[in-house]
Amino acid sequence: MSLPTQRTEPRQVADRVNHEFAEAAAILDEGLIAHVGFAVDGQPFVIPMTYAREGEHLYLHGASVSRLMKRLGEGLEVCVTVTHLDGMVLARSTFGHSMNYRSVMIFGQARWVDDAEEKDRALKQLVHFLVPGRNDEARAADAKELNATAFLSLPIKEFSVKRRSGPPQDPAKDMSVETWTGEVPLRVVAEPPVDDPTMQGDHTTPNYAIDYLNKRAAALKE
């Protein structure tokens, strides 16, 4: 991801930062994993975690056995980043190459979710956030399972959104370089669902698992 550079003849500002909640929420809702960063005695960790947005906070999910989750729950400063890579930007110079992306970075302290009732709600929210509709079919968690599950809650208060879109921004002097330039868009797609080989009986593939990403996006907007 190219950080803003010193190019002297930009035709427009391609990379931009904002603090719009609606934009952050849209990026978070499209995402499925977050990269969660924190430091223990100066040693940084960046761990991919599942999460669910619920209003103005995130639930981060892990196993309660995890030592790192526990340290996080003690109020360590955390940085949670969710990034979508939207395309490669092929400029006229190697220096001008870039990527189109949308990224949100949230800073703050996470709260350890201790209450069993909130844990139950958080797990349902996680399943709803990842696979809307799935809570109606899967068996809900029992007490032992909730005990083995850990959630952290992080407010979406201190955050920034960074994004780049559009074609290369080559300086005027490069316009005569004889090469194709443009973008190669990238996209995440869901493939047809694969049956669990241990499935017993005759179960139709549920609607929410077919064309999953588009169905999910529509359901989360409801």
Add this chain to the structure above:
Amino acid sequence: MSLPTQRTEPRQVADRVNHEFAEAAAILDEGLIAHVGFAVDGQPFVIPMTYAREGEHLYLHGASVSRLMKRLGEGLEVCVTVTHLDGMVLARSTFGHSMNYRSVMIFGQARWVDDAEEKDRALKQLVHFLVPGRNDEARAADAKELNATAFLSLPIKEFSVKRRSGPPQDPAKDMSVETWTGEVPLRVVAEPPVDDPTMQGDHTTPNYAIDYLNKRAAALKE
């Protein structure tokens, strides 16, 4: 990403950690961005960055104007994580839901690349790594551009690979739950290239930009 859990009746260990260089290299070579974590005075940052693997080290790329890049170059401990999300795993219980993924996490100290010749080589390696073939067509960087570019070099020495694949791993007691179970595979695809509207003259879309991800994968294996 569900961390290993306390499920008591696993049919097999679905999540596994290893330290195989070949596996780490394959995950890195498939990736286009890394999430780079470090802490300044206890404040963690997780920043998406472009990178290139070259043998047993990574070049991380940023703008030399970046204050954070400079701090990293002073030998701060860093954690670089690259993750591919391969699919959603829909189990019989909400608790059993998971994701299939491949992730590599590298720890260490990055070296600031000061030498202009190495910077030039690093930029070429970055362009080759991201868009094999592009160096032959794009204008190479001039001294001013190299001056405005920053690279960090990080050895791939202390790292771990974590991955999950396959169907849900429900316990025997859940086999009678009446629901469809299985995986929804996810994949990143490249769409047809989009011409830069400022392009002058008649330039054919280059071969490496068409079916870009598959061409890239094949070229990086050569």
